[in-house]
Amino acid sequence: DGGITQSPKYLFRKEGQNVTLSCEQNLNHDAMYWYRQDPGQGLRLIYYSQIVNDFQKGDIAEGYSVSREKKESFPLTVTSAQKNPTAFYLCASSKISTSSYNEQFFGPGTRLTVL
Amino acid sequence: GIQVEQSPPDLILQEGANSTLRCNFSDSVNNLQWFHQNPWGQLINLFYIPSGTKQNGRLSATAVATERYSLLYISSSQTTDSGVYFCAGGSGGGADGLTFGKGTHLIIQP
Numbered sequence: 001d002g003g004i005t006q007s008p009k010y011l012f013r014k015e016g017q018n019v020t021l022s023c024e025q026n027l028n029h030d031a032m033y034w035y036r037q038d039p040g041q042g043l044r045l046i047y048y049s050q051i052v053n054d055f056q057k058g059d060i061a062e063g064y065s066v067s068r069e070k071k072e073s074f075p076l077t078v079t080s081a082q083k084n085p086t087a088f089y090l091c092a093s094s095k096i097s098t099s100s101y102n103e104q105f106f107g108p109g110t111r112l113t114v115l
Numbered sequence: 116g117i118q119v120e121q122s123p124p125d126l127i128l129q130e131g132a133n134s135t136l137r138c139n140f141s142d143s144v145n146n147l148q149w150f151h152q153n154p155w156g157q158l159i160n161l162f163y164i165p166s167g168t169k170q171n172g173r174l175s176a177t178a179v180a181t182e183r184y185s186l187l188y189i190s191s192s193q194t195t196d197s198g199v200y201f202c203a204g205g206s207g208g209g210a211d212g213l214t215f216g217k218g219t220h221l222i223i224q225p
Contacts, residue, residue: 030210031210033212033213035215037156040217041217041218042119042201042203042215042216042217042218043201043203043213043215044215045212045213045214048210048211048212050210050211056211058212059116088156090156090158094210096210102146102205102210103148103160103163104148104213105160106150106157106158106160108155108156108157109156109157111156
């Protein structure tokens with residue numbers, strides 16, 4: 001089955017701890033993205049990557065880090081520097097096309113709660 | 116960066132009614148998408164529509180690039196259409212992330 005998987009579905013963390021969220025895709029997409037959603041709000045871009053071993057900051061990158069060692073995987077680490085980490089985190093991927101056809105597809109998300 | 120404004124923020128309709136959701140962009144986008152977020156949080160792709168009009172069953176979408184807005188039409192609403200509808204757009208190469216609106220919360224009553 002082709003798609004985007006995220007794990008875990010729910011995650012609880014104590015204040016001061018780093019935590020890593022997993023995102024894997026088997027769609028052979030070049031680009032991958034991380035978004036954050038707060039209650040009653042739209043999604044905001046944290047980081048994105050268009051190619052292995054390269055990534056760019058989005059609008060709210062502070063307190064987060066990412067890596068892109070494989071095309072299929074784009075893990076997100078929420079560090080203790082992130083002041084309000086409790087949120088719903090969504091991963092997405094897309095092709096990169098010269099015709100600008102770059103429809104993004106989303107995983108099911110991870111709900112992170114800081115206790 | 117691009118600002119995205121969606122209207123209305125909330126909409127309550129009776130089953131069978133038609134609805135129009137609007138999305139305004141502060142700048143040109145070449146990568147425009149509409150999503151439906153289900154109660155479990157999953158974003159379901161409805162349309163990828165940089166310009167023009169597309170239709171899929173009871174849903175259709177129009178994007179007017181020159182005037183920087185898009186419309187989503189839902190005809191003959193069903194209770195299963197309830198949820199939050201988001202539009203999002205990107206510029207540049209299109210693979211540098213989307214900017215989302217805050218969504219329209221649609222409730223269809225039986």
